[in-house]
Amino acid sequence: VYAGDGTLNEAANALIGTTVALAPLPGGSTNVFARTLGLPDNATEATRIVLDSLAAESIRHIGTGSVNGRHFLFHCGVGWDATLVRQTEKRARFKRFLGHGLFVWCGLETWFHLYDRTRPHFAVHHEDGRTIPNGCFTVVQNTNPYTFVGHHPFNVAPDLTLVDPLAVTTLTELRSKPFLGLMWDTLRSPESLVTHAIVDHVAKTNGLTITADEPVPHQADGDDLGDATLLEFHHHPDSLRVVIPERYPW
Structure with a gap:
């Protein structure tokens, strides 16, 4: 699938639980999942690696996360970053020309004007019974990194792989300095x-x-x-077959 992360997510949801393998190729502006697998951003080079992986029968089952039944490959964000994603999608026609500059602009716009950072927005209820009552921003990861900043991975759960359960990171404050x-x-x-x-x-x-008293934005x-x-979040082990370069660090 030659696509960005959003379209790749839709393809993955269609293939969950089937015997058909997903073969990602970087066709978007960030390509988090393809790059997480070790594929380069260059589509021609990535195609060569995927073809080599197919020839070597390097196809593995991976786990996926889900939120309210929608599966995700690398993460689901709740709160601030979901608002950022919403603003970016409103300007989707500029993605190809502005690239990461668009994300920076929308991030600043969201930070200063569109998301109330002065109060908690939701509560996080963990499976061990703990509750975090003052969540401002949560990211639930199926793998690491959370995203890429240019060529650099932004690592939040460095040890997380595609066969591990989910990792959850919640920020309880969003004041600028901390x-x-x-x-x-x-x-x-x-x-x-941590x-x-x-x-x-x-x-x-x-x-x-x-849970939230008022509806909160979320993105996958x-x-x-x-x-x-x-x-409601769940981990689904071995739910998707993926063509994976042999270099991926299992």
């Missing part, structure tokens, strides 16, 4: 994120629930899924 400090520390040393004062991190979980693999007051 948030920017967290981003800087994470870029330098991803391991520091000990940060405004972060609740669960390395491996098979499921969780998010960069696709806006709308707003909801109840989000």
Whole structure:
């Protein structure tokens, strides 16, 4: 499938539970999943690697996450980044020309004008019974990295692979100073994120629930899924066959 992450997500949802394997090729602006597998951003080079992988029969079952029944390949974001994705989709015609610049612009617009960072928006209920009542932004990952900043992976759960359960990271505060400090520390040393004062991190979980008094935005693999007051997450091991380069670090 030569496509961006959103279209790749739709293809994956159609193939869940079948014997047909998904072969991703980078056709979008960020191509998080294809690059996570070790494919280059160049479609010609990526095609050669995928063909070599097919010849070597390098096809594996991977796990996927789901939110309210919609499967995702690399992550689902709740809150701030989902609002950012929504703004980006409104300007989708500019993606090809502006690339990452569009994400930066929409990120700043969302940060300063479109998402209320002064209060919590939802509660996160973990499978061990713990509840985080003051969630401002949550990302549920099926694999790492969370995204790419240019050529650099933005690692939130560095040890997470495509055969592991989900990882959950919740920020309980979004004031500029602590948030920017967290981003800087994470870029330098991803391991520091889990000990940060405004972060609740669960390395491996098979499921969780998010509840909200008012509908909150959520996105999966960069696709806006709308707003909801109840989000139910599950991990589905071995649910999708994927053509994977032999270089992928299992």
